[in-house]
Amino acid sequence: MRFVSNFPYGRAPFWLLVIALVSLGLRVVTSRRPEARPDLVFVTHTEAHFDAYRKAIPRFEREHGVKVQLQFANWASLQARLQNAILAGTEVPDLAEVFEGSLGFFTRGPMEDFGLLDLTDRLRADGLDKRLVQSRFTLWSARGRVFALPHDVHPVMLAYRRDLVEKLGIDVSKLDTWDKFVEVGRQVSRDVDGDGIIDRYMLDMRFDGNWSLQILMLQRGGQFFDQQGEVAFATEDTAQLIRWYIEQTRGPHRIGYECGWGQPVVKAMTDGLVLFQWAPDWRSWVFADEAPGLSGKMALMPLPAWSPGGRRTSAWGGTGLMIMKQTRHPDLAWELAKYLYFDTAELGGRFLATNILPALKDAWNLPEFETPFPYYSNQRVGQLYAALAPETPPVYSSPVDDAARIGLDRAFNRSAEYYVHNGEAGLLEKIRADLADAAEDVRRLAKREKILAKAKL
């Protein structure tokens, strides 16, 4: 202890030195040799995809004699970290899957900053531009070039409680337009037990617009942005849609009720509180997974059209596969992307495990897509979605995509607020003004992007 007391500058520096030396020693003892970087690193954000790819990748590794590392990451952190890593020039994975709306995030500023491999020529060379659903390329295109492979189509149908709907005497085959749907909806949306609270609604509709409003806008042919990237949602057609939506969610004869997300939706479906739910292909699986008790009681139908003979579907969501410009093996990465997305030996089984319709049209003829699905009263779910897929509307991408979605919601909610206080009088004018205001805000933000895009950095 005398040594400690006599240590230069006292005991504290001595113990600090001991801690430092012990830490260093532990670090050396426990350090492992860094593993050699695999030939490809692939990150996905969806558990279902991760499980499917984990099973599929060993065959690719055997066939190509390479090592592929599959990683799983939360989608929001993946997006932010990936973009910052690309721009900062630090290490990035070779391939990454991202959600709808993400491409704009990766395609801001000058094109040389993009950090993504331009896949346009490769798609053409392999003839994939013709074999995939055309409308899905828009989601993954920027400035006329394709930067990600579309994983899916995601056509939207309506999932409904077949048992209850039949009991109410509703013939869904006659619900081919929204007018007819609303007419029937008004008859069934009512207070059944007389307690003054409506306990049966026709359709799940977000109170604040959000995704259910966006689905309807796309079905009508509306867009947030046009092909040139200009703001396009402030149209007369969107104004009419908003008026219709307000009527169905706030009007005296409303048919829509917001079920929320997750367990509240399951409860609302199980209780028969809401008869019809929005069901893109991926969600048809979610219902089966989360509300197994309704197996055999559910069924699917196409969306009613806005006019007789009109489009019977819309689009909701999407995943794309990007290859990073930094990759050391662009050709190998392209091979892996094609293998995972377009190898028919993989796609059939994956459809059975997810209900997700791939963008590759050839795959729809596989026997798995004709399999009856007991949950939906033995309907052939694959065929139903495949029949609607060619009608799926395009969704154009923009760096200010989020701002446009927020802007549309803001316009809707302001107009809805106006309706609650003032009724129908002047509503349409108010909607037009709110839409114009929201569009102007998005344009102002987009202009900032243009300043950056023009700057030669």
Place this chain on the structure above:
Amino acid sequence: MSGKISQRPPRPPGRPRYKGKAPYLFLSPYIVLTAAFFAVPFINAIVLAFYETNGPRSRAFVGLDNFIFLFSDSTFRQALFNTTLFAFVSVFIQLPLSMALALLLNSGGDKVKGFFRLVFFSPNLVGQVLVGILFSVLFTPRYGLVNRVFQIVLHWGLEARWLSDPRLIMAAIVLTSLWLWVGFNMIYFLAALQTVDKTLQEAARIDGASPWQIFWHVTLPSMRHVVVFVVIMSVIGSYQLFELPLTLLSESYGFGANNAGLTLITYLNYMAFRSGDLGLGSAVGWVVAVIIFTISLIQIRLGRIAEED
């Protein structure tokens, strides 16, 4: 004479004075870390506020454009309004409730005090994100616990869309924050109450003062320093509100219908990290810093005036 003047005072016994580089060596970890993680980012944030950026590498000088954009942006103004409203609620609803709880507990026995102190403080142990997720379930129309309780007590609220009706979103955030922070601030007040001189309160009681008069004229002035501290910390915390609305309103990027739940930091996060413009994000950060600094100065000044009075 001059020799005497320049003579240094004798060193106090037991405190050796070190010469050379050693003290600086010991200080160096702190200095290096502070420089790396505070000074450099601080200076960088000042510089960035005058640039438009696309992530951390690409930037273009825009002068005061970021600030001009902010003050002409209705979304930013909405965020400023919402945050200020929340700060008012924090000071005028949350803190009185904390004080009331502290007074209530202060009058109880030690065991009761300890138990309820833990009960009221415990929401803070789980963090804002978990509380946000929890309350997003509790606020579910028709099935949520909050909706059910409101229906039973007020015969209203079963169908209330707390998280999608612009008129209710701020109320939902406030209710959640009350559950989260009332107990936290109560701990400060309770600690301060236990230091108040009991003889002063007793003397006032003997002089015929009512419980309210004792509180207002004796107890509160005695714990003035803690009150000023808690008010300042609450205002700062309110202007930094972020995780709670982001998790409660996750489906609308933390904005809420009609931007009713948008706070300044959510706006900052959106602009800096979702839109990728770190320059605009820095500008928002500086505006928030100036607001907090100004309000804190005013509060400290008011506290001093009250003390002098």
